[in-house]
Amino acid sequence: MPHLAVQSVAKSYDGNPAVQEISFAVEAGQVLAVCGENGAGKSTLMKILSGATLPDQGAILLDGRPVTIDRPAAAGAFGIRTVHQEFSLLPHMSVAENMLLGRMPTRSLPLPGLRFVVDWPAANRMAGAVLTDFGFPDIDPRALVRHLSVAQQQIVEIAKALAAGPEILILDEPTAVLSASETEILFRRIRALAAQGTTILYISHRLEEIFEIADRIVVLKDGRSVLEGAVAELDEERLIRAMVGRPLSAIYPERRGSAGAAVLEVTGLGRDGAFEAIDFSVHAGEIVGMFGLVGSGRTEIAQAVFGARPADRGRIVLNGRARRFASPAQAVGAGLAMVTEDRKGDGLALEASVQDNAVLASYSRIARLGVINAARRHDLVAGQIADLSIRPAEPERPVRQLSGGNQQKVVLAKWLLAPDRDLFIFDEPTRGVDIATKAEIYQIMRDLAGRGVAVLLISSEMPEVLGLSDRVLVVRDGRLVAELPPAGLDAETVFAHAAGLPVPASGAGGTPPVLH
Secondary structure, eight states: OOSEEEEEEEEEETTEEEEEEEEEEEOTTOEEEEEOOTTSSHHHHHHHHTTSSOOSEEEEEETTEEEOOOSHHHHHHTTEEEEOSSOOOOTTSBHHHHHTTTOOOEEEEEETTEEEEEOHHHHHHHHHHHHHHHTOTTSOTTSBGGGSOHHHHHHHHHHHHHHTOOSEEEEESTTTTOOHHHHHHHHHHHHHHHHTTOEEEEEOSOHHHHHHHOSEEEEEETTEEEEEEEGGGOOHHHHHHHHHSSOOTTOSOOOOSOOOSEEEEEEEEEETTTEEEEEEEEETTOEEEEEOOTTSSHHHHHHHHHTSSOOSEEEEEETTEEEOOSSHHHHHHTTEEEEOSOIIIIIOOTTSBHHHHHTTTOHHHHEETTEEOHHHHHHHHHHHHHHHTOSSOOTTSBGGGSOHHHHHHHHHHHHHHSSOOOEEEEESTTTTOOHHHHHHHHHHHHHHHHTTOEEEEEOSOHHHHHHHOSEEEEEETTEEEEEEOGGGOOHHHHHHHHHTOOOOTTOSSOOOOOOO
16 A cells, blocks of 8 residues: 555636646655646645645545645644755754754753753754764754755754654655765665655656666656656656656757957966865857856856856956956946856845846836836846746746746846846856756757857856866866866866866767767
8 A cells, every 4th residue: 555645736826727637656665756847836735735725626645545735734634744945943043953953852840930941962962863863963052053065964854754753754856966976875865764664756857866876766847747657657758748748869959159358367366165276268159058066156156257256366358358346236337147056045036026026137228317117128038938948928927926947037037138148147047947957958058159158157067067068167175186188178187176186088979878
């Protein structure tokens, strides 16, 4: 008998169906991968299972018994714990407080009016034991969450769910900010939990992870479950076709044209504690990839170029003119665009509409003497919504209501509408987006290069770097350690430089990009 069964579940918002007909089953001790494009219904399904919203119809069965999960507390009572893609941690509280929130150990005091107090040593021991068992003993239970790195916060978010002893664990894009080694530790823990009988729902756009960790797969498309089966019976091509309705054999656009004059030249760039002696250039019409492991300094270099966190020393030349940007506003004024790593924190005004976000960098095109031409704004935004297939196609909808992939498209629309961009910086442009959206973003980047725009791509995804770049810059420990031409672009060589390992003698001709 399945541990969890979802039968014909449907949910609509304001008459618009989010999920229409979803059914699947998973047994205790299995890992079920839930796949689908952004907007396929995965987030709504997770909200239903975690008690954040009720379905309009259908049934949820636990061990064959219909249950009602009408609030998060009910999900918790049934042993369901969800790790959402967006953090729910309280930044000004400690790791232990976040992990044990609502379940903090107490001790009694023989004092009138003060019978119980938090047993802090016990709380720290409990949280530390969970973290150690998870595989991350170096995270201090006493540390404030706001002092942790993004990857450490993700680990604490997962550890919080583990501390509750889940019977069903739902993980939504858990590795989006984790390194390869951290991901492997997570996978070991997932396998151990499954061996103990925990049922796990694993949501990820990274197909190689799904084939590595899952036992079964269910594919959602347009709010319906369209494919379900054992991993051993499926392959990548069939999975992709089920998700997007067509094969994606050519996800990486063909390189065309040649590089022109240097648009960006960086010499001796340095910032204390972040990076040092950085020299590189990006030419018109080329895509230059920048690869490095987590903490290598690649994002900090891009931020310095864009004026978000200026360098302490060095020289930046844009189109032959020495520049020093003290703020992103100055960089934008000089013709730069940057798709930031954190789209929600840095790239979007979440409470504002799609329309208002899309025109943030292009008021010169829609306003005169401080007055906005509403018709002009509508036409420009409508064109981007159509060109980028932003869904739902509603300019007035708050951008926070869009899926992650569609939010990323709004970020792109903002910069594509900005006039006269000479240099585009893309920092992790496809993090957390589905494979079809990845293909669209890759085509946009190649089209920009085809029009003579210089493109700097920063990514932790090796296939992305190999599949798109005309040259690759490798960063390690805040220094540029290699610049590889097209003939030297293979996974083993790039990774060896990034990790400080011996470089393979074969050079080119190594592992080709894989789709994920």
